[in-house]
Amino acid sequence: xxxxxxxxxxxxxxxxxxxxxxxxxxxxxxxxxxxxxxxxxxxxxxxxxxxxxxxxxxxxxxxxxxxxxxxxxxxxxxxxxxxxxxxxxxxxxxxxxxxxxxxxxxxxxxxxxxxxxxxxxxxxxxxxxxxxxxxxxxxxxxxxxxxxxxxxxxxxxxxxxxxxxxxxxxxxxxxxxxxxxxxxxxxxxxxxxxxxxxxxxxxxxxxxxxxxxxxxxxxxxxxxxxxxxxxxxxxxxxxxxxxxxxxxxxxxxxxxxxxxxxxxxxxxxxxxxxxxxxxxxxxxxxxxxxxxxxxxxxxxx
Numbered sequence: 055x056x057x058x059x060x061x062x063x064x065x066x067x068x069x070x071x072x073x074x075x076x077x078x079x080x081x082x083x084x085x086x087x088x089x090x091x092x093x094x095x096x097x098x099x100x101x102x103x104x105x106x107x108x109x110x111x112x113x114x115x116x117x118x119x120x121x122x123x124x125x126x127x128x129x130x131x132x133x134x135x136x137x138x139x140x141x142x143x144x145x146x147x148x149x150x151x152x153x154x155x156x157x158x159x160x161x162x163x164x165x166x167x168x169x170x171x172x173x174x175x176x177x178x179x180x181x182x183x184x185x186x187x188x189x190x191x192x193x194x195x196x197x198x199x200x201x202x203x204x205x206x207x208x209x210x211x212x213x214x215x216x217x218x219x220x221x222x223x224x225x226x227x228x229x230x231x232x233x234x235x236x237x238x239x240x241x242x243x244x245x246x247x248x249x250x251x252x253x254x255x256x257x258x259x260x261x262x263x264x265x266x267x268x269x270x271x272x273x274x275x276x277x278x279x280x281x282x283x284x285x286x287x288x289x290x291x292x293x294x295x296x297x298x299x300x301x302x303x304x305x306x307x308x309x310x311x312x313x314x315x316x317x318x319x320x321x322x323x324x325x326x327x328x329x330x331x332x333x334x335x336x337x338x339x340x341x342x343x344x345x346x347x348x349x350x351x352x353x354x355x
Contacts, residue, residue, distance in 0.1 A: 055127050055152050055183050055209070057237070059092025060262050060269075060276045063100040065314045066114055068325035074110045076117040078324060082266075082317070083121035083128075089269035094122050098131035098155050100263045100313055105328035111142060115149040129185070133157030136172060140179035147180035154184045155212065158192035166198040173202055183207050187241060189214030196220075196227035203233040210237035212261070216248065222255055243309040244302060246275050247295045250287065253279070263309070264298070267316030268346055274353035286352075294349030301341055307331040308338075315339050316346060 064086060067078035083094055096118035097103050097111050106114065115130045122128045130146035132139050132154045143154055159172050169192060177184045184207055188194050193215065194202075202208050211228075213221050221238075228236050240252040240260035249260055258280075265272035271294060278286035302308045311327045315334045318324060319342065326333045334342065 057093045060265050060272050061093045062086040062091035062265050063095045063098055063261050063263050065266055065317055065324050066101040074113060076113055079114060080117045080121040083118045087122050087125050090273055091126055093126050094118055094128045095155055096130055100310055102328060103131035112145045112149050115146055115151050119150040127152040129153040129155050131155050131157060135160045136175060139176045143176050143180040147182050153182050155187055156184050157187045158190045163191045166195040169194055170198050170201055177205055177208050183209045185210040185212055187212045187214060196223045199224045200227045200231045203228050203236045212239040212241035214241040216242050244299050247299050249279055263313045266313050267320050270355040271349040271353045289352050293352045297345045312342060315342055319343055
């Protein structure tokens with residue numbers, strides 16, 4: 055499985071009754087693939103993985119796989135308790151997913167050996183490529199990642215901590231062990247904002263929540279970044295991503311609910327977020343609308 059370009063993390067739409075809106079999700083994914091996504095990560099963090107029951111999860115993966123139509127890889131989220139994570143891994147495989155993004159185990163802090171065991175057990179539950187997600191209570195040592203990189207279907211590591219000293223140590227240890235094809239990703243919220251720093255470590259892939267509601271801006275940023283257009287990168291960071299990050303940081307959970315509000319602003323009715331997240335206030339939605347308009351202008355769309 056090869057991932058390249060802008061990685062798309064769709065939201066999970068809910069209808070007026072709060073139920074999963076599969077047809078809307080299918081359109082959301084199809085529109086994203088048509089806009090140039092290099093991969094689709096459905097029912098992950100931006101897709102409110104934490105708020106879906108097992109049946110909804112399976113239907114969401116099916117909708118995304120069908121909508122993508124084999125044009126790009128589709129990965130599903132997994133995580134939580136070990137039995138649940140293994141069951142989700144098997145469900146994703148049965149629904150046709152191309153891989154898994156493995157998020158942290160439920161609640162507990164664990165030593166490196168326990169995290170290794172957790173990842174190994176989930177990876178063994180389904181013959182799918184697995185990307186480890188380091189964030190929250192899942193903090194890996196360089197030795198742990200190098201050990202996991204030996205497992206054939208564990209193919210990558212997504213960093214959601216932003217600890218560059220630790221990440222550099224992990225990258226060096228994995229490369230020193232000879233795992234040249236093991237892939238690293240920037241998984242911080244609003245990842246574009248920190249990509250210049252990650253590229254300094256050789257990390258070129260990142261998750262783009264912005265692509266879910268403003269693919270024009272996300273594509274423009276990616277092209278400028280990869281082409282070395284520092285002027286446009288700086289303009290987009292200053293005029294769009296910085297005010298977006300400042301708005302995002304006002305309320306916990308806005309990294310997800312602002313994205314969903316952005317999708318609604320752009321014309322697709324995806325409903326609100328489920329508890330414990332909260333939808334943005336009217337004032338914040340208006341502010342988001344102005345930020346998006348500024349970003350589109352800078353991107354030249």
